[in-house]
Amino acid sequence: MVKHKDLSIEFCGVKCENPFFLSSSPVGSNYDMCSKALETGWGGIVYKTIGVYIPDECSPRFDNTRKEATPFLGFKNMEQISDKPLEKNLEMMAKLKKDYPDKILIASIMGENEEEWKKLSKLVTEVGADIIECNFSCPQMTSSTMGSDVGQNPELVKKYTQSVCSATHLPVMAKMTPNIGNMEIPAIAAVKGGAASISAINTIKAITRIDFNHYTAMPVVNGKSSISGYSGKAVKPISLRFIAQMAQHPDLANIPLSGIGGIENWEDAAEFLMVGARNLQVTTAIMQYGYRIVEDMISGLSYFMQAKGFNSLDEMVGIALDNIIPAEEIDRDFKIIPKIDEDVCVGCGRCYISCYDGAHQAIEWDEDNRRPSITDDCVGCHLCMNVCPIEGCITPGEVKFKEGRDPHEVIVG
Amino acid sequence: MNDKKKYLTEAIKPYTPLLAMEEASRCLLCHDAPCSKGCPAGTNPAKFIRSIRFKNIKGAAETIRKANILGGVCARICPYDKLCEEACSRTGIDKPIEIGRLQRFATDFEQAIGMKILEAPEATKEKVAVIGSGPAGLAAAANLALMGYKVTIFEEKSTPGGVLTYGIVPSRLPQNIVDQEIRYVKDLGVEFKLDCKVGKDITLDELKSEGYVAFVLSIGLQQPKLINIPGINLEGVTTAIDFLAAAKPNNGNIDVSQNVIVIGGGDVAMDCATTAKLLGANKVSIVYRRTYEEMPANKDEVRYVSELGVNIIYGFTPKEIIGDNGKVVKLKAVGFKDDSLLELKADKIIFAIGQIAENSKEIADLNISIDGKNLVLANEETCETNIENIFAAGDVVNEGKTVVEAVAAGKAAADSLNKYLTSLREVQSDDTEVVAEKKGVK
Numbered sequence: 086m087v088k089h090k091d092l093s094i095e096f097c098g099v100k101c102e103n104p105f106f107l108s109s110s111p112v113g114s115n116y117d118m119c120s121k122a123l124e125t126g127w128g129g130i131v132y133k134t135i136g137v138y139i140p141d142e143c144s145p146r147f148d149n150t151r152k153e154a155t156p157f158l159g160f161k162n163m164e165q166i167s168d169k170p171l172e173k174n175l176e177m178m179a180k181l182k183k184d185y186p187d188k189i190l191i192a193s194i195m196g197e198n199e200e201e202w203k204k205l206s207k208l209v210t211e212v213g214a215d216i217i218e219c220n221f222s223c224p225q226m227t228s229s230t231m232g233s234d235v236g237q238n239p240e241l242v243k244k245y246t247q248s249v250c251s252a253t254h255l256p257v258m259a260k261m262t263p264n265i266g267n268m269e270i271p272a273i274a275a276v277k278g279g280a281a282s283i284s285a286i287n288t289i290k291a292i293t294r295i296d297f298n299h300y301t302a303m304p305v306v307n308g309k310s311s312i313s314g315y316s317g318k319a320v321k322p323i324s325l326r327f328i329a330q331m332a333q334h335p336d337l338a339n340i341p342l343s344g345i346g347g348i349e350n351w352e353d354a355a356e357f358l359m360v361g362a363r364n365l366q367v368t369t370a371i372m373q374y375g376y377r378i379v380e381d382m383i384s385g386l387s388y389f390m391q392a393k394g395f396n397s398l399d400e401m402v403g404i405a406l407d408n409i410i411p412a413e414e415i416d417r418d419f420k421i422i423p424k425i426d427e428d429v430c431v432g433c434g435r436c437y438i439s440c441y442d443g444a445h446q447a448i449e450w451d452e453d454n455r456r457p458s459i460t461d462d463c464v465g466c467h468l469c470m471n472v473c474p475i476e477g478c479i480t481p482g483e484v485k486f487k488e489g490r491d492p493h494e495v496i497v498g
Numbered sequence: 499m500n501d502k503k504k505y506l507t508e509a510i511k512p513y514t515p516l517l518a519m520e521e522a523s524r525c526l527l528c529h530d531a532p533c534s535k536g537c538p539a540g541t542n543p544a545k546f547i548r549s550i551r552f553k554n555i556k557g558a559a560e561t562i563r564k565a566n567i568l569g570g571v572c573a574r575i576c577p578y579d580k581l582c583e584e585a586c587s588r589t590g591i592d593k594p595i596e597i598g599r600l601q602r603f604a605t606d607f608e609q610a611i612g613m614k615i616l617e618a619p620e621a622t623k624e625k626v627a628v629i630g631s632g633p634a635g636l637a638a639a640a641n642l643a644l645m646g647y648k649v650t651i652f653e654e655k656s657t658p659g660g661v662l663t664y665g666i667v668p669s670r671l672p673q674n675i676v677d678q679e680i681r682y683v684k685d686l687g688v689e690f691k692l693d694c695k696v697g698k699d700i701t702l703d704e705l706k707s708e709g710y711v712a713f714v715l716s717i718g719l720q721q722p723k724l725i726n727i728p729g730i731n732l733e734g735v736t737t738a739i740d741f742l743a744a745a746k747p748n749n750g751n752i753d754v755s756q757n758v759i760v761i762g763g764g765d766v767a768m769d770c771a772t773t774a775k776l777l778g779a780n781k782v783s784i785v786y787r788r789t790y791e792e793m794p795a796n797k798d799e800v801r802y803v804s805e806l807g808v809n810i811i812y813g814f815t816p817k818e819i820i821g822d823n824g825k826v827v828k829l830k831a832v833g834f835k836d837d838s839l840l841e842l843k844a845d846k847i848i849f850a851i852g853q854i855a856e857n858s859k860e861i862a863d864l865n866i867s868i869d870g871k872n873l874v875l876a877n878e879e880t881c882e883t884n885i886e887n888i889f890a891a892g893d894v895v896n897e898g899k900t901v902v903e904a905v906a907a908g909k910a911a912a913d914s915l916n917k918y919l920t921s922l923r924e925v926q927s928d929d930t931e932v933v934a935e936k937k938g939v940k
């Protein structure tokens with residue numbers, strides 16, 4: 086019957102059956118959950134962040150944003166690190182590694198000072214974790230000596246990474262906060278401190294909505310709320326950007342990256358691989374749909390490799406990086422005039438409205454036939470193509486060179 | 499679109515990728531999805547809809563094809579409203595997910611890109627014969643080939659497919675879809691012997707002497723039912739089987755009369771009415787003895803024929819056919835529940851009141867158990883008959899249900915046949931061991 090591709094990939098010197106991992110969060114916070122996830126096909130687990138500190142969680146603690154009828158565009162949480170006793174977590178991790186020796190266990194840890202970081206590093210090494218992830222990035226810790234406040238400070242990142250590395254022989258991965266302009270700075274600091282790898286992103290500080298009865302953010306916790314972490318599909322573009330920028334940075338050239346943020350299907354996964362991630366982590370999509378989503382990630386990615394002729398994931402990693410270039414290097418010699426397929430057009434006029442109100446008034450509207458036509462004023466911005474509700478109705482057409490520019494071969498997307 | 503073209507073109511439009519995604523997005527992605535429990539063939543809608551939702555259309559096609567060799571056929575003609583869609587949780591909000599159309603989207607995609615999902619291993623196992631190439635036979639043959647048997651289908655007609663090819667109207671099931679799925683079966687290495695009626699052109703004993711060791715009997719119901727009323731032998735009186743079997747293989751190039759009456763109230767009657775109307779009949783009426791509610795035909799089909807202008811008359815049963823010069827001119831019918839009278843002009847009357855099975859004793863084995871209606875007495879789950887190497891599936895057992903149930907039965911027959919031959923092989927190898935031990939070889 087159908088033969089599926091080998092999706093195995095090496096990450097930080099560890100051979101992974103596939104790149105799909107749970108990211109550190111409630112989706113991997115006890116033995117039974119992780120066991121179910123691994124049985125469903127996930128290649129590994131980043132266990133829920135453990136610490137010496139035990140948080141006191143609020144209720145409710147989640148909200149999600151919608152656009153029209155689509156829920157979960159983005160997801161907001163107010164959760165901190167694991168609220169289970171440290172010993173209990175260590176016990177469950179040990180059992181996981183024992184029962185699933187071929188799957189990968191990454192221990193996520195967070196300390197409050199060098200001693201704690203060292204202690205946690207040693208403990209998770211003893212339980213048999215394959216890799217350690219340092220959580221420098223939770224944006225809703227109730228203590229400023231922990232979480233994203235640390236991740237924004239390169240000195241602290243370096244210092245704590247050193248502490249962790251000093252107490253283990255395992256590869257150490259530093260998890261970055263996106264609440265920062267240049268992620269390369271703390272990432273390089275982590276590498277200087279001994280990190281073998283960088284993962285990104287943790288959640289983005291956000292307010293999803295304002296509650297109109299209590300005049301506070303969502304979710305409402307006894308009439309109040311806090312700014313806290315945003316994740317899910319909406320953050321994917323931001324995460325892709327951070328991963329690409331780190332992958333392109335010369336000082337991080339050989340550092341394996343783990344991509345996190347809004348991954349829910351094989352296309353998202355392929356995109357992260359193409360901008361340089363070798364490992365992929367997921368939370369929000371699992372919270373919304375369950376572990377089963379990995380089945381279609383595995384099957385879909387495998388079919389994609391077959392269709393494109395990739396023999397291994399390695400061939401895909403970073404394949405887009407050379408084509409993502411600075412704005413000043415973009416070829417600006419031409420404009421591509423869209424063409425409208427009259428047979429497919431249903432005459433909604435959305436292209437006309439958007440071109441008038443948001444672009445260059447380059448579409449004429451035939452009132453009698455209710456059909457658009459593009460005029461010479463078109464600058465080739467393709468807003469119309471972005472808004473047209475019909476697939477394949479507006480497509481890229483003629484390539485026109487600007488005056489005085491040399492005509493040359495142009496790839497039309 | 500002219501009517502002939504309408505006859506040959508699928509009435510329901512395919513989804514575009516965007517529409518398929520919109521529909522898949524309506525799916526609630528249920529935990530213990532009732533839709534998947536509702537499919538007799540185990541096509542697992544919840545799983546393939548989830549694949550579409552997560553942009554894995556190839557995976558969706560894989561799920562369907564692995565479970566149902568006639569996935570594209572079933573996508574079009576399954577009575578979903580009584581199967582997977584009936585159980586759909588989304589009904590609690592508004593209306594069920596259009597599972598059939600999504601299935602069609604995935605299988606059309608599979609065909610469009612020439613995906614090859616199923617691959618049979620080398621046929622190293624025994625020779626087995628499937629009698630009849632309808633959905634039950636095709637499903638049995640495909641699954642047997644996938645298990646490594648050398649499979650031959652014997653079919654009395656010159657084109658395979660059974661009712662799919664000779665019955666169901668092209669506007670619901672175009673022939674190219676049937677041909678494509680039969681090609682999938684052929685690609686698995688299944689041989690087709692056409693124009694070969696078992697029991698007439700070749701006997702079961704001859705097949706055995708050719709080396710066939712086990713059989714699937716899937717001959718459907720080939721004899722039309724008629725009622726014994728005056729005028730039944732007049733020219734112009736015909737049966738659904740004969741009428742439809744002439745129309746579809748000829749791409750609708752047949753002579754239809756001006757005033758057509760169809761007797762019956764099932765899907766077959768609807769197909770006859772659609773065919774007659776689209777192929778040029780001036781006036782088409784359906785005469786059905788019970789009420790609208792009791793009519794077994796799919797209600798969408800009833801709506802469809804009504805929109806074509808077919809006149810449906812409820813509550814009347816035929817009493818006499820009046821002829822002139824040996825030809826039909828009029829139908830007389832009486833009320834089923836009262837003594838109302840109805841007279842309708844007609845130059846063609848089509849009986850679509852069901853079919854009956856041919857005698858399997860004459861086709862397969864003198865000793866096979868059949869009932870008074872010629873139905874083969876077989877275990878409906880395992881398809882076993884009283885003859886250990888004959889398994890029966892489809893209409894010939896269940897008296898005519900649906901394509902998907904015929905597919906499910908064909909799969910079950912293949913499994914049972916495999917179990918039977920596997921156990922025979924084990925006994926044989928035990929025997930050779932005993933003999934070997936006796937000879938002192940071991």
Ligand SMILES: Cc1cc2nc3c(=O)[nH]c(=O)nc-3n(C[C@H](O)[C@H](O)[C@H](O)COP(=O)(O)OP(=O)(O)OC[C@H]3O[C@@H](n4cnc5c(N)ncnc54)[C@H](O)[C@@H]3O)c2cc1C
Pocket residue numbers: 575576577629630631632633634635652653654655658659660661662665666667694695696697716717718719720742765766769861891892893894898899900901902904
């Ligand atoms: C007009 C019509 C419309 C229908 N519409 C629907 C529908 O919309 N949805 C649905 O689910 N079901 C529908 N059905 C029912 C469905 O088609 C049947 O339940 C299904 O085809 C049964 O499959 P089968 O393989 O048992 O038999 P068949 O499809 O009847 O196939 C039997 C095959 O065996 C061959 N055969 C018979 N005797 C011999 C012999 N001695 N030697 C060799 N070959 C032989 C026949 O020629 C035939 O090809 C419809 C039926 C009809 C007649």
Ligand SMILES: Cc1cc2nc3c(=O)[nH]c(=O)nc-3n(C[C@H](O)[C@H](O)[C@H](O)COP(=O)(O)O)c2cc1C
Pocket residue numbers: 108109110111133134160161162163164165166167193220223260286287288315316317318320345346347348366367368369370
């Ligand atoms: C409810 C919730 C709890 C989380 N807890 C942790 C945590 O304990 N440690 C951590 O490193 N990241 C935590 N995260 C962040 C996720 O691991 C992940 O980095 C982020 O959600 C982006 O990925 P996603 O879009 O797939 O959810 C949490 C996220 C959510 C939604």
Ligand code: SF4
Pocket residue numbers: none
């Ligand atoms: S999801 Fe479960 S734990 Fe959370 S509020 Fe609902 S029932 Fe309670």
Ligand code: SF4
Pocket residue numbers: 425429430431432433434435436437456457472473474475478479
């Ligand atoms: S938006 Fe698309 S469909 Fe609507 S009028 Fe413009 S071209 Fe036609």
Ligand code: SF4
Pocket residue numbers: 524525526527528531532533534543544547585586587588595597
């Ligand atoms: S029952 Fe309906 S809503 Fe639920 S999984 Fe099946 S198709 Fe989707």
